[in-house]
Amino acid sequence: MFVALEPRRLYRQVAEQLRALIETGELPTGERLPAERELAERLGVSRPTVREALIVLEVEGLIQIRMGSGVYVSRKPPTKAVLPADDSDGPFELLQARCLIESAIAEEAARIARPEHIAALDALLAEMAVTLEDSHQALSIDRAFHTAIADIIGNSALNRFTGLIYDRRLSPYFEKLASYFEGPHTWQMALEEHTAIRDAIAAGDPEAARHAMREHLTRSQKRFSESFGEEPVRED
Missing domain, CATH: 1.10.10.10 (Winged helix-like DNA-binding domain superfamily/Winged helix DNA-binding domain)
Incomplete structure (x- = not known):
């Protein structure tokens, strides 16, 4: 079968x-x-x-x-099935790619961040803290936080790339997955993880910043790894 x-x-x-x-x-x-x-x-x-x-x-x-x-x-398939386009990446592929790339970005940002950069991150964290109930708003601020870290490096290509790879999660497939596993409680976790990233960058600690970003995006993957079925959740 x-x-x-x-x-x-x-x-x-x-x-x-x-x-x-x-x-x-x-x-x-x-x-x-x-x-x-x-x-x-x-x-x-x-x-x-x-x-x-x-x-x-x-x-x-x-x-x-x-x-x-x-x-x-639920029903018989339509006459012609529609798979995602050939270049559509799976949600877990995207999160893994972001983990690898953005960890390195956070590491470099911690080496060169100035007070105005930290102030920008603080403003986004404060904004996110009051929008946890609105997933659409939280998602927008989440994107802004990650691109703001890339902004610290001052490389426009890197900033654009960070935004582009983030926007791949706006596919109907990723949005449907998020509809099951994303909500105020997960955005609260993300806020706490963002704060740890901000603190490491503000402290000028590249190793801690890399670790905090990797931890954040690894935990994001786990939050999307709950089971649809009846058995208890276990990691692969």
Whole structure:
């Protein structure tokens, strides 16, 4: 029924295989899919990869994710299935890329930050603290915080790149994933992590700044790694 996959845009391959099973009726309408852990084992991929694939299929309307209950086939697929564009990166790919790149940016920023840079970060932290209930606003301020750190270095290309890679998370697939796992409590965590990054940069401690940024984006990945199913959450 399930075939182990080779490592090439795995979430797309998982979505394609599940879609084919729905189309042939092997996974009929109303049926509950195997739990995430079981799907990951059968396909030979990680649970985050399975999660990304399930989000693609839910955006297409092929499945319904019921938190705490599981994932169910909702209807037959449309005449022509629509996968993300070939250059669409999965949410976990994006977060990993940001972790690697922005950790280095924070490290360099800590070496050269001036008082006005720290004041700009403080203003964004204060603004974020009063918008935790509004995910749209919090997201905008979150982006501004990360690009403000790149601004410290004074390299326009680097600043533009930071903004561009951040904006990749505005895809319908990432937004759908965020709709399950993002809210005031996660923005509060992000605010605390942002504060740790700010403090390390203000202290002129490059190693601490790198660590704080890596910790922030690693924790962001974990916040999106909850289970859609009934089993307790465990890390892969």
